Structure formats: structure tokens, C-alpha cells
Amino acid sequence: MNDWQDAEDRVEKAQELFAQQKWQEALDELRAAIAMNPYNSSWYFNIGLTLDELGRFEEALEAYQRGLRIEPDDIEALHRMGIDLARLGKFDAALKTFDQIILLDSSYEPAYCERIAVFAAMGNHEKAEETFYIARQYKEECPRCYFNIAHSLLERRLFDKAIYCWQRTLDLDESYPSVHVHLAEALGLQGELEKARQHYLQELRINPGNTDALLDLGDLLLEMGRVDEAGEKFRRAIELSPAEPVTHVRYGRWLLICGRLEVARESISRALHLDAHCPGAHMYLAEACLREGELEQSLHHLRVELRLDPRDPVILLDLANLLMDCGQPRPAAACLKRLTILEPDNASAWQNLAVAQFMIRRYEDGMASCQQALRCDPDATTAMYNLALAYQRQGDYETALTWTRRAMQVDPRDGTIQRLELRIRVMQFLSRVGGALGRLIFWR
Numbered sequence: 001m002n003d004w005q006d007a008e009d010r011v012e013k014a015q016e017l018f019a020q021q022k023w024q025e026a027l028d029e030l031r032a033a034i035a036m037n038p039y040n041s042s043w044y045f046n047i048g049l050t051l052d053e054l055g056r057f058e059e060a061l062e063a064y065q066r067g068l069r070i071e072p073d074d075i076e077a078l079h080r081m082g083i084d085l086a087r088l089g090k091f092d093a094a095l096k097t098f099d100q101i102i103l104l105d106s107s108y109e110p111a112y113c114e115r116i117a118v119f120a121a122m123g124n125h126e127k128a129e130e131t132f133y134i135a136r137q138y139k140e141e142c143p144r145c146y147f148n149i150a151h152s153l154l155e156r157r158l159f160d161k162a163i164y165c166w167q168r169t170l171d172l173d174e175s176y177p178s179v180h181v182h183l184a185e186a187l188g189l190q191g192e193l194e195k196a197r198q199h200y201l202q203e204l205r206i207n208p209g210n211t212d213a214l215l216d217l218g219d220l221l222l223e224m225g226r227v228d229e230a231g232e233k234f235r236r237a238i239e240l241s242p243a244e245p246v247t248h249v250r251y252g253r254w255l256l257i258c259g260r261l262e263v264a265r266e267s268i269s270r271a272l273h274l275d276a277h278c279p280g281a282h283m284y285l286a287e288a289c290l291r292e293g294e295l296e297q298s299l300h301h302l303r304v305e306l307r308l309d310p311r312d313p314v315i316l317l318d319l320a321n322l323l324m325d326c327g328q329p330r331p332a333a334a335c336l337k338r339l340t341i342l343e344p345d346n347a348s349a350w351q352n353l354a355v356a357q358f359m360i361r362r363y364e365d366g367m368a369s370c371q372q373a374l375r376c377d378p379d380a381t382t383a384m385y386n387l388a389l390a391y392q393r394q395g396d397y398e399t400a401l402t403w404t405r406r407a408m409q410v411d412p413r414d415g416t417i418q419r420l421e422l423r424i425r426v427m428q429f430l431s432r433v434g435g436a437l438g439r440l441i442f443w444r
Helices: 004-020 023-037 041-053 057-070 075-087 091-104 107-122 123-137 144-156 159-172 179-189 193-206 210-224 228-240 246-256 261-274 280-292 295-307 311-327 327-340 349-361 365-376 381-393 397-410 415-432
Strands: none
Touching: 004 023, 004 041, 023 041, 023 091, 041 057, 041 075, 057 075, 075 107, 091 107, 107 123, 107 144, 123 144, 123 261, 144 159, 144 179, 159 179, 159 210, 159 228, 179 193, 179 210, 193 210, 210 228, 228 246, 246 261, 246 280, 261 280, 280 295, 280 311, 280 415, 295 327, 311 327, 311 349, 349 365, 349 381, 381 397, 381 415, 397 415
16 A cells, blocks of 8 residues: 555656656656556556657657556547657558547547648648538637648648638637747748748747747848848857757858858857758858858768758758759759659749759750749749740740740849840841851759
8 A cells, every 4th residue: 555655646746747847757756656556547648748748759659558558448548649649640540549539429629620630731631621610510619720720721822811720729829839930930921021020029928948939030030131130049049059950050051141151160060060960051061161162072061961861841942052053953953853842832943943954954844844833933034034045945936035025024124034035036037047046044
């Protein structure tokens, strides 16, 4: 009996530590209690919750599973297990877990909430929306449902609807975590930069230690041309998280923008000291080397970055541009091809892919990529310009002129397009009288 009482005392102490956010200490107490009494399912549940707070989702999943062996119909444990399966990318298993909950209790609305998130992550947006409306039958206003469906709407580039749903989340629960960050991201994508900045500031008032929000705000300020303010945010992020390599990389990138190459290299090298595989670090070192005329060293860092197999869209775009600057269009085209798979609606990715394909003389592929860019952005004058050049190269001057005219309809004051049209007309005339074709230069 003494051991059992001691186990109860340890669980009580663990609850106090959990409330104080002393996750590891709470976990130690719970595991000590389980060692004395391994038959209490609720203690495994508490271990799972604590491991979730520590970000150790695989271990949390195991804890919930052990508790469910004792009490198989524990809906709360099934719910948490489903969430962790989704976090780990095991979407089919997560859906089966939520289905199991609904069989036990069809009115358990949180299971529908999480199904929305899983369907959105799987790209099945029709099912996500369908589940959203089913959930509304059990709980008319649920902040979690609005939060999850907003992600699906954002993926479909329905920015206004996504913003509305995240705003509804705040209306229902003003303390709901990370909503301001998501609102800022959506507003930024919509071009409403000042509104995005305000939401980042609101997030930082609630959570001053949110390093990710600080870094994203820094990037936004750069986009707004507020370079000095951006530097302050990056420096603050380093103060808060000096052991996080990403803070040093982003600060190093800012230093590159400011032209402070030596200090930038020091900052990025510090990131690599913390993590030799830090995404983007070698790429920005390559940029610094290239700007200092060290082409071979730049190529070395670019090759290292390629071996790390980057998947981040921003890194892929910057890496491709640097590769082309270094005269390496083939690997650049490979990076951009991957980017168009990750983001098929990214007009810039298609435009740059077209340039890389033109550089390696894959003209038909380049023209197809320009057409894809125009499907994403019908007003992409760069794609029109490059199409005009491509048709000029083929000697199809009428079609080339069609594209220059279309580009001038979008931007009638663009002198570059006006000069291109004049040049094509001259070449068309020369071709009729046997003149030679001029050398083509494709723009990026």
C-alpha cells in the first residue's frame, strides 16, 4: 500500500510541475509512479501529454498506445493518439483512429476537427470542407474547426476565406495560439504587408519569445524595404535563441543584403558550427563567396547545399538563381523543377525554370514553362517577354510580336518590351530581305 500511495503522491507532484511547465520534471515523476503501478491508464495518458509538450511525439504515441491496452475505449487517449499520428505524417492511421472514436461516440466533435486538418494535409480539400460542415452539426461555433479549415483554404489560395476563418477563430477564442502568425502569412501573400506586420506584432505582444514570428517579421520588413528594422528583429532572435542555427543564417542573409560580406560569412559559419546540415547556410556562403569573386569556393558550397537535398521553396529558388549566376543552368533547372512540383502555382518558379531551360537549349520545354507561368499569373510580362524571344529565335516573328503586344497591354510603359518589339520588327524586315538574325539573350 505504501508504494501505491507513493505513486499517487508522485502523480500529484507531476500535475503541479506540469502546471508550472516543468515538463521534464513532471515526466520523471510520472515514470516513477508508473514503475510502482503500471496498470493506471490515465497515468500513461498524462505521460503522453507531457511528451507532447516536449515535442517527443513518437514517445507520446507509445504512451497513449500503452494506456489504450488497459482501457481500449478511452476516447481522449484515442484523440491524442490520432493527433500525434497526424503530426508524424501517418495520415491514414490517424483517420482510422478518428473513425474509431466516431464509432464509439458519433457526437464527439473534436474528432471531426482533427479530420479536417488531416484531409487538408493530404490535399483532399473537398473532404476537409465536407468534414467542416459535418462538425458544425455537433458544435455550431468551434475555433479549432475554423483554424483547421483555414489551412485548407490557404492551400487553395482562397486568401479572403482563409483570413475570414482565422479571424473567426480569434473571435471565438482570442487566446488561440499562433493565429496571428497565420493571419500575417495570409495577408502577406495577398500583398497587404502593413496588416501582416500588425499581426506579427500582436503575436509578439502575446508571446515575446516566439523566435519564428520574429524571423518571419524580419523577412516581411525586408520585403517592405524597412531594412534596419529587419536587422533589429534578426538580432533579437539570436538573443532569444543563440543555439538555433536558423537565427544565425537569417541574420547572415540580412548582412549580405547590407553588403557586410565578412560579418555575414562569420554569422553563417556559426550556424554551420551548430548544425553542419543547416538548410540554406552553404547557399548563403556561396553567395558571399561569389560576391567576393571566389567562384570555385562558391561552387563548392553550392554543391554541398545540393547534396543536402533541399525541399524548402525559398531555398530552392535562391539556390537555382545562384547556380545560374555561377553558370550552372542544369542543376538550376533541376532545383526549379522540384520547386514547381512543390508549388505548382508559383509563377516565379515557372519563369525561372523557363530561363534555365533556355540556357541549356531546351527551347520547347522553356516555352512550355512560360505558358505554365502565365496560367499561374496571366499578367507575367517576364514570361511574355521570354516567349517573344523564343518565337523570334524560331523565326516566327508574327507570334513573337503577338506576345510583345500582349505584354505592352499589361505594362504599356515598359521600355524593355518596347525595344524588343522594335527589334523584332527590324529583324522581321531583315529576314524578308535576307538579313541575318541577331543573337538572343534571355532574361531572368
